[in-house]
Amino acid sequence: MLKCATSARVARAPAVAGIPVATATSAGNQGQWLLRAEVSSAEGVGSLRLVLRRYDSTRFALQASDALGQVRWEIRSDRDAAVWIEPQGQRYCRLNARLALRTPQWVSNIPVSDIAGLLTGDWPPIDASAPPPAPQLSLPFSDAALRHFTGERAGKEWTNWTLWESGEPLIWFKRIGVESLLSVRQPAVQIRWRVTARGNLGESVFLLMPGELSASAREISCPENAIP
Secondary structure, three states: OOOOEEOOOOOOOOOOOOOOOOOOOOOOOOEEEEEEEEEEEOOEEEEEEEEEEEOOOOEEEEEEEOOOOOEEEEEEEEOOEEEEEEOOOOEEEEEEOOOEOEOOOOOOOOEHHHHHHHHHOOOOOOOOOOOOOOOOOOEEEEOOOOOEEEEEEEOOEEEEEEEEEOOEEEEEEEEEOOEEEEEEOOOOEEEEEEEEEEEOOOOOOOOOOOOOOOOOOEEOOOHHHEOO
8 A cells, every 4th residue: 555654643755955956948738846745634644745746737756755754656757558566575467557546545536647646736628719718717527537627726736626536526626825735525534735846857768667665566467456
């Protein structure tokens, strides 16, 4: 599963340096982000330090560390293909990027391929040609997968949105100052995160299976994206 460092009181991850400042020439969906996230679920409350590297709109690598800086897991996605890696356990599994992860500590109903856009505020997609709505106007819309949403935005950024199914809300998103808050109805999960730094990728090259993955790493099965 997507393990966090859990406790009755959420631990704070230490500050991490080393991500250069982004320049104005950086592509909107390229770069690297450092985020701090807190996850609340039936399994407890925990904190994660996330490092997201987006190579383009279809390829990304997301690495999660605990408050002590130990890498707990990594997800790498390239169009329809993705992999989940657990460095400490020396194991990995292949995922279908079109499907959501199945784990009690993550977001249901959002495909793996959309995780990067969710964290950086690019998801759900916004029609760039559409005029901005009047303040506080709730917009009904559907995405390419015909999922139904309502939402409000300021300019071209969402301030809140809701994903609906059969007339019932499944997922709620709200931006509160510099923080983003996501609530999921089933399984009950709440994720709060904020971006602490953003930088450029530099000469980084994307590989679906990273070269540093040990040859002794064991491949396991994750049927229908069910993370162990």
